[in-house]
Structures are given as structure tokens and as C-alpha cells.
Amino acid sequence: MPFAKAPDGTRIYYEEHGSGTPLVLAYGIGGNADMWDVNRDALAAHHRLVLWEPRGHARSDSPEDPARYSFQRWTLDLAAVLDRLKIRKAHVGGLSLGGGIATRFALRCPARVRSLVVTNSSSAAGLPLSVENLLMRARSIEITLTKGMDAMAEFAMAANPNVSERLALDPGAREEFYEEYRRLSPIGYANSLRALLAMDHITDELRRLRVPVLLIGGDRDPSLGPMQVMHRKVRGSRLVVLSPASHFGNRDQPEAWNRAVLEFLARCDRRTRS
Numbered sequence: 001m002p003f004a005k006a007p008d009g010t011r012i013y014y015e016e017h018g019s020g021t022p023l024v025l026a027y028g029i030g031g032n033a034d035m036w037d038v039n040r041d042a043l044a045a046h047h048r049l050v051l052w053e054p055r056g057h058a059r060s061d062s063p064e065d066p067a068r069y070s071f072q073r074w075t076l077d078l079a080a081v082l083d084r085l086k087i088r089k090a091h092v093g094g095l096s097l098g099g100g101i102a103t104r105f106a107l108r109c110p111a112r113v114r115s116l117v118v119t120n121s122s123s124a125a126g127l128p129l130s131v132e133n134l135l136m137r138a139r140s141i142e143i144t145l146t147k148g149m150d151a152m153a154e155f156a157m158a159a160n161p162n163v164s165e166r167l168a169l170d171p172g173a174r175e176e177f178y179e180e181y182r183r184l185s186p187i188g189y190a191n192s193l194r195a196l197l198a199m200d201h202i203t204d205e206l207r208r209l210r211v212p213v214l215l216i217g218g219d220r221d222p223s224l225g226p227m228q229v230m231h232r233k234v235r236g237s238r239l240v241v242l243s244p245a246s247h248f249g250n251r252d253q254p255e256a257w258n259r260a261v262l263e264f265l266a267r268c269d270r271r272t273r274s
Contacts, residue, residue, distance in 0.1 A: 001059060004052075004077075004084035008068060012077045013059035014052040014084070018044025021114070021269050022087045024078070025051055028096030028120075028247070029192055030156075032058035032183055035095075038254035039261075046262060047091070052081045054101060055188070056195075062188025069195035071123075074101045075108055082112065091265055093117030093214075095250060096162075096223070097196065099124040107205055115212040115268045117261055118230070120247045125226035125233075126202030136160060137197055141190045152189070153181040162247035165220045169244055169252055206233035212271075213237040214264040216257060218245030238264065 003011040015033055017040055027035045033051035036043075043049045053060040054074045063069070078101055082090060091114045092102040100123025106113045118124045129137070136159055144152045156163045157177055166173050181189075213234050217227040219241055231239040240260045245252040 003060075004080040006055070006073070006077050006080045008073075010055050010061045010063060010068070010077070012052060012055065012061075012080055014050055014081045016085070017049040017051070018047055020047040021265070022085075022090035023047040023049050023117075023265065024081065024087070024090045024092045025049070025117075026054055026078070026094040026098030026101055028094070028098060029196060030057070030180060030184060030189060031095070031098075032180065035180070036250065039250055039258055042258040042262065047265065050081065050085065050087070050090070052078070054097070054192070056192035057188065058183045062185040062191070064187050064191075066191045066194050069191040071101060071104050071195065071199055074195075075105045078102070078105050079109065079112075088112065089114055091115045091117060091268065093119070094121070095119040096121050096247065097123055097192075100126075100199070103206075103209075104200075104202065106209055106211055107202065110210060113211050114272065115214070115265065116209065117214045117216070117264065118227070119216040119257070120218055120221045120223045120227070120249050122223045122226040123196065123199055125230040126200070126206065127226050127229065128201055129197070134197065137193050141193050144186045144190045144193075149181040149184055149186060149189070150178065153178045156181070161222050165246035166248045166252065169220070169246055173251075203229065203233065206230055207235065209234050212264070212268050214261065215239045216249055216260055217241045218247060218249040218252065219243040220245060221247045221249065223247060
């Protein structure tokens with residue numbers, strides 16, 4: 001399996017598909033690169049598609065020290081993937097946590113970003129988490145470390161609206177969620193949740209973004225409100241709301257999601273060439 005190496009030696013999994021202008025995507029917290037399977041072929045038909053897994057997730061390393069997890073560390077993971085592949089400048093983005101990482105990367109390393117594509121991401125908007133979300137995430141850490149990943153999947157399906165709304169649209173996704181959580185190491189997931197709880201609040205920095213920005217939300221996603229805040233903060237950004245769609249909008253509405261992303265990237269690439 002291909003890996004990039006972060007500055008602290010952590011191995012970061014990535015995979016490549018297709019050719020063309022680079023597009024680099026990460027999934028949400030607890031996810032993995034395979035969760036782009038319904039989008040992969042359409043994107044790779046037009047772009048050099050790079051899918052990667054932040055530390056603490058699936059095939060990437062999961063350090064035991066929680067101090068080695070933060071959004072800053074995750075942005076360095078993304079930089080390591082780009083460096084490993086000798087990609088100077090790319091379209092970057094992701095869903096949820098992946099969008100939050102990409103947004104911070106665009107703020108810190110604007111010269112390396114062609115455009116930003118953010119799907120269903122509260123962390124990209126950088127707003128403080130609600131009390132309910134804080135409590136749910138803290139409980140998730142406890143369950144992960146004391147009861148294991150099947151118990152965590154069951155808790156998420158019952159208590160996390162991001163997950164329960166997906167199940168309301170597609171009850172068959174239950175096994176998909178078990179599989180997602182079983183691919184995580186408990187310490188990696190717990191430490192990732194700790195980093196999410198400690199995230200930096202970048203809302204007031206968003207106005208500094210000068211690259212083209214596409215925001216995709218789901219009409220049944222709790223992150224839609226933060227996405228709308230981000231839309232107001234980022235001048236010239238485009239917001240597309242999919243319906244019906246949960247937090248996992250790329251899976252609920254894959255054709256509409258693919259179309260929105262590909263049309264946006266084509267406009268960006270035409271503008272670059274002109």
C-alpha cells in the first residue's frame with residue numbers, strides 16, 4: 001500500500017486514480033477512502049484523483065499519544081501526501097473532517113490550492129460545537145475505549161444525527177456503518193475525536209480565502225447551518241444543497257454530487273488556462 005510520511009514519522013495512506021488536474025480528498029471523521037466509491041470513477045475520468053486517510057483513520061497510522069493529533073497535524077499530513085506525489089498545486093477538499101482539514105490547508109498554504117471543495121462540514125466553518133455535540137463526542141470516546149467499535153457503531157446510529165439521518169434515508173446503510181467503525185483502531189478514533197473537540201475556531205479567518213470555493217450541503221444534515229455561515233463569510237463561494245441528503249451527501253446523492261463538483265472544477269480549470 002502507498003504511504004506518505006508526515007514530519008513526525010506517521011505514515012499516511014493514500015491512493016491514486018485517473019489523470020488530469022489533481023483533486024485531493026479526505027473523508028469525515030471515522031471514515032476511509034473507500035467511502036468515495038460512488039464518486040471515484042466519475043472524478044477519475046477527469047482528474048488525477050488522490051484519496052487519503054488522515055492519521056487515526058483506517059490504513060494510516062494511529063499514534064497512541066493524543067498530543068500527536070490536531071488540525072495542524074492533519075494539515076501537515078495533507079502536505080506530506082502532496083509532497084510525496086510531487087504535486088505543487090491541487091484542488092483540495094473533503095467531507096466533514098476532511099473539509100475542515102482542507103479549509104485550514106487553504107488558509108495556511110494558499111499557493112498550493114487551486115480550489116476548495118467542502119461537503120457537509122461544521123469543522124470547515126470553524127464554529128464552536130454545541131453542548132449536545134460536545135457531550136455526544138465525549139461519550140463516543142468513552143464507549144470506543146471501554147466497549148469497542150461495534151458498540152461505538154451502535155451508539156452512533158442511535159445518538160449521532162449525522163448517522164441517524166443517513167439511516168432514515170437508507171436503512172440498508174447499517175452494515176456500512178459497522179464496517180466503517182470496524183476499520184478503525186479504538187485509540188486512533190478516540191484521539192481523533194479529542195482533536196475535533198479541541199479544534200481551532202477559524203470562522204473569522206474564512207474571509208481570507210481567495211481561491212474558488214464550492215460548498216455542498218445536505219438538506220437533512222445538521223452541518224447545513226454552519227455551511228451557510230461559511231457561504232456568507234467566503235466572498236464568491238457557491239453553495240449547493242442536495243435533497244434529500246444527510247451528512248453523507250456524496251453517498252445519498254452521488255450523481256448530483258459528482259455533477260456539482262465536476263462542473264465547478266471544470267470552470268476553475270478553464271479560468272486557470274485562460
